[in-house]
Amino acid sequence: MQVTITYLGSAASFAGRTATVLELRAPATVKEILEAAGKECGFRFNPTAWAVFVEGRGVPPEDWDTFRISEDCELTVLPMLSGG
Amino acid sequence: MGKVLRVNLTEGKVDVEEISPRVYEQFLGGRGLAAFYYYNEIGADTDPLSPENKLFFFTGPLTGVRLPSTTKFNVATKSPQTGLYLCSNSGGDFGPHLKFSGFDGLIIEGRAERPIFLYIRDGQVEFHSAEAFWDEETGPGTEIVKEIIGEKRASVMIAGKGAVRGADIACIMVDGRSFGRGGAGRVMASKNLKAVAVWGRGKIPLYRPEVLAEFSQEAMRKARASRPVHTRFGTAQYTGILNELGCYPSYNFRTSVFDGIETIKAEYMEKHYKVKNKACYYCPIGCAQVCEVKEGPFKGFRSDPEYESIGTLGAQCGVADFGAIIAANNLCDEYGLDSMSAGTIIAYAMECFELGLFSKELIGRELRFGDGEAMVEMIRDMGEMRGFGAELARGFRYLAGKYPETIPYMMHCKWMPFAAYEPRGFFGIGLSYGTSSRGACHNVGGWTIRDELLSGEYDRFAIKGKGVLVKRIQDTRAYVDSLGICTVARSAMGFNDRPSGNVLELVTGVDLTPRLMEIGERIYTLERLILVREGVSRKDDYLPERIMKEALPEGPAQGKVLTKEMYDEMLDEYYAARGWDKDGIPTCERLQQLALDWTGQTL
Numbered sequence: 001m002q003v004t005i006t007y008l009g010s011a012a013s014f015a016g017r018t019a020t021v022l023e024l025r026a027p028a029t030v031k032e033i034l035e036a037a038g039k040e041c042g043f044r045f046n047p048t049a050w051a052v053f054v055e056g057r058g059v060p061p062e063d064w065d066t067f068r069i070s071e072d073c074e075l076t077v078l079p080m081l082s083g084g
Numbered sequence: 085m086g087k088v089l090r091v092n093l094t095e096g097k098v099d100v101e102e103i104s105p106r107v108y109e110q111f112l113g114g115r116g117l118a119a120f121y122y123y124n125e126i127g128a129d130t131d132p133l134s135p136e137n138k139l140f141f142f143t144g145p146l147t148g149v150r151l152p153s154t155t156k157f158n159v160a161t162k163s164p165q166t167g168l169y170l171c172s173n174s175g176g177d178f179g180p181h182l183k184f185s186g187f188d189g190l191i192i193e194g195r196a197e198r199p200i201f202l203y204i205r206d207g208q209v210e211f212h213s214a215e216a217f218w219d220e221e222t223g224p225g226t227e228i229v230k231e232i233i234g235e236k237r238a239s240v241m242i243a244g245k246g247a248v249r250g251a252d253i254a255c256i257m258v259d260g261r262s263f264g265r266g267g268a269g270r271v272m273a274s275k276n277l278k279a280v281a282v283w284g285r286g287k288i289p290l291y292r293p294e295v296l297a298e299f300s301q302e303a304m305r306k307a308r309a310s311r312p313v314h315t316r317f318g319t320a321q322y323t324g325i326l327n328e329l330g331c332y333p334s335y336n337f338r339t340s341v342f343d344g345i346e347t348i349k350a351e352y353m354e355k356h357y358k359v360k361n362k363a364c365y366y367c368p369i370g371c372a373q374v375c376e377v378k379e380g381p382f383k384g385f386r387s388d389p390e391y392e393s394i395g396t397l398g399a400q401c402g403v404a405d406f407g408a409i410i411a412a413n414n415l416c417d418e419y420g421l422d423s424m425s426a427g428t429i430i431a432y433a434m435e436c437f438e439l440g441l442f443s444k445e446l447i448g449r450e451l452r453f454g455d456g457e458a459m460v461e462m463i464r465d466m467g468e469m470r471g472f473g474a475e476l477a478r479g480f481r482y483l484a485g486k487y488p489e490t491i492p493y494m495m496h497c498k499w500m501p502f503a504a505y506e507p508r509g510f511f512g513i514g515l516s517y518g519t520s521s522r523g524a525c526h527n528v529g530g531w532t533i534r535d536e537l538l539s540g541e542y543d544r545f546a547i548k549g550k551g552v553l554v555k556r557i558q559d560t561r562a563y564v565d566s567l568g569i570c571t572v573a574r575s576a577m578g579f580n581d582r583p584s585g586n587v588l589e590l591v592t593g594v595d596l597t598p599r600l601m602e603i604g605e606r607i608y609t610l611e612r613l614i615l616v617r618e619g620v621s622r623k624d625d626y627l628p629e630r631i632m633k634e635a636l637p638e639g640p641a642q643g644k645v646l647t648k649e650m651y652d653e654m655l656d657e658y659y660a661a662r663g664w665d666k667d668g669i670p671t672c673e674r675l676q677q678l679a680l681d682w683t684g685q686t687l
C-alpha cells in the first residue's frame with residue numbers, strides 16, 4: 001500500500017521535507033509507518049513529542065502500536081501540541 | 085511552609101500570617117490560594133484602583149523545588165481593564181526566591197503616600213523610595229532597583245511607564261516574563277508601588293529529598309525529550325500549523341488564513357531573527373526564543389515573542405514584518421503593556437479606521453492593516469499614554485463607553501480581548517473564551533486545541549462533548565496553576581487530567597494527587613462564585629457577533645460559523661457538567677459536593 005506522509009508545521013523542519021510517499025506492506029501500524037518514515041528522513045518521531053492524523057483524524061500516542069492501516073492513506077505528522 | 089507576608093502600604097506595616105493546612109488541602113497553592121483570599125477580602129463593589137483593592141501573590145507547593153520548570157507563581161486582583169476578578173500567572177525567578185525568603189505568599193494592600201518599592205530579603209522587608217525612577221521603563225527600572233539594593237541577583241517584579249501613566253492594560257513584568265493580562269500592573273501603580281524585589285537564600289523543606297532528586301533527574305530528561313519543538317521554535321511553532329488548518333485569526337478575526345504567513349512563521353523567525361534560547365527557573369526546555377532585528381527600520385530591537393504576541397501584533401493587525409512584531413513586543417515589555425491586549429485592540433482600531441469610524445485626526449496618523457510602522461508607533465503612544473494611544477490603552481470596556489458604534493468590532497469576552505485562536509475553527513475554544521474565569525483566555529478558559537485536533541475523540545467543528553471537554557481542561561489547568569509549574573513541562577511529572585505519580589508527596593509529605601482534579605474543580609467554581617458576586621451570569625458568557633454571525637470567508641474552515649444556537653447547546657452541556665443552573669450559577673448541591681457551602685451563596 002501507499003502511505004502519503006505530510007509533515008505539518010515545524011515537523012517539516014525536523015524531517016527535512018514537507019512530504020514523502022512510502023510503499024509498505026499492508027497492514028501496518030502507525031508505529032511501524034513512523035519507523036519507516038524515520039528511517040527515510042533520518043529523524044525518529046517519538047510519541048511524547050509528536051502527533052499523528054490518519055485521514056484527518058487524530059490517533060493518540062497510546063494507540064500508535066495498535067492502530068492498523070490496510071490500504072492507501074494519508075498520514076500527517078505534527079508536533080504534539082502542549083499549550084500556547 | 086505556610087507563611088504569608090502581608091504588606092499594608094497605607095500604614096507602612098508588615099505582618100506575617102499563617103495558612104492552615106486545611107486551606108492548603110482544599111486549594112493547594114498558587115491560583116487556588118489567590119482565589120480563596122480574593123473571595124474572602126475583595127468585595128463586589130471594590131474599585132480596582134482604590135486602596136481597598138489588593139494584590140494576592142501566591143506560590144505553589146512545587147514552586148522553586150528542583151523539578152522541571154517550577155517557576156510559576158500567581159496573582160489575583162480586581163482588574164481595571166475588565167472591572168472583574170483577574171487571575172494571572174508568571175514565570176521568572178520571583179516565585180522561587182519568595183519561597184527561599186520564607187514565604188508562600190505576598191499580599192499588597194492599601195496605598196503608599198509616595199512612590200516606593202519593596203525589597204524582601206531572607207524574611208525581612210525594606211521600604212525604598214521610587215520617586216526618582218517612577219516613570220522609568222521596566223528594563224532600566226529593574227536595573228535601578230538592583231543598584232539601590234546592591235543585589236544584582238535579586239528577582240524584580242515591576243510596573244512600567246504605561247502603568248504609572250494610567251494604562252488599564254498594563255502588566256507586571258517579572259524578570260522578562262509577566263503577569264500579562266488584565267492590568268495587574270495598573271493596580272500596582274495605583275498603590276504607588278513601582279516594584280518588589282526579592283532575594284532569598286533559604287531552602288525549601290522537602291519530605292523525601294533523596295528520592296525526589298532521583299525523580300527530578302528522570303523528569304528533567306523526560307521534559308527535555310518530549311518538547312524538542314518548544315526548544316527549537318517555542319510557542320511560535322503553532323503559527324504555521326494553525327494557518328494551514330485555516331484557523332489563524334487575521335485582520336481582527338475577519339478571516340482565518342493570513343496572506344503574510346511565510347514571513348511570520350517559526351521557521352522564518354529561526355532563520356532570520358533568532359539569537360538564542362532563554363529558560364525560566366530550572367527549566368530544561370528553554371522555550372523563549374530571543375530574537376533581534378539586524379537591519380531595517382526596527383534594527384536593534386530585541387525581544388522573545390510568543391505565539392500570542394506574533395498572532396495579535398502580526399496576523400491580527402495584518403502585519404507580516406517580523407521585525408515590526410519584535411519591535412512592538414519589545415516596546416510592550418519595556419512600557420509594561422499586555423502585548424495580547426495591545427495587538428487585539430490595535431487590530432480593532434485599524435478596522436475602525438478603514439471603515440471610517442475613527443479618523444486620521446482622532447488617531448493622529450493613518451492606521452491601516454498591514455502597516456507595521458504605524459502599529460509600532462501606536463504601541464509607543466499607548467505606553468506613553470498620549471493622544472489616542474491613551475484611550476486605546478484603557479481597553480475595550482472604556483472604549484465601548486466612549487465609542488459605542490465600534491462595539492461590533494471589539495473581539496472580547498467580559499472585556500478581555502481575544503487570544504490568537506479562532507473559535508470558528510475550534511468550537512471548543514469558543515466555549516473556553518466564553519466561560520473563562522478572567523474573560524477571553526485560552527489558558528484559564530481551557531486550551532482545547534490538542535484534544536479537538538489530536539485525540540481522535542473530537543471533531544473540532546462538532547458541538548456535542550465540548551462542554552464536558554472544556555470543563556475537564558479548565559479543572560486540570562486550575563490545579564496545575566496552583567502547583568507552581570509551567571504547563572509545558574507538566575506531563576513529565578504526571579500532571580494531566582488523570583494525575584499520577586507521587587511527586588507531591590515526595591515534596592510535601594501529603595499525597596493530594598488523587599484529589600487534584602477535585603481541587604481544580606473547587607478552584608474553578610470558587611472563581612465562578614466571585615464572578616457571580618460581581619454580577620456575571622449566562623448573559624456574559626457569549627461571544628462577539630462576528631463569531632456568531634459571520635462565516636469564515638476562506639481556507640479549510642471556510643463557511644464555518646459558531647451560531648448562538650450552536651453555542652447555547654455547548655453552554656448548556658458545560659453548565660450541566662459543572663453542576664450549575666441554566667443561568668451559570670453554581671447550585672447548592674454542587675457547592676456542598678465541593679465543600680464550598682461555607683461561601684454562603686445560595687440560589
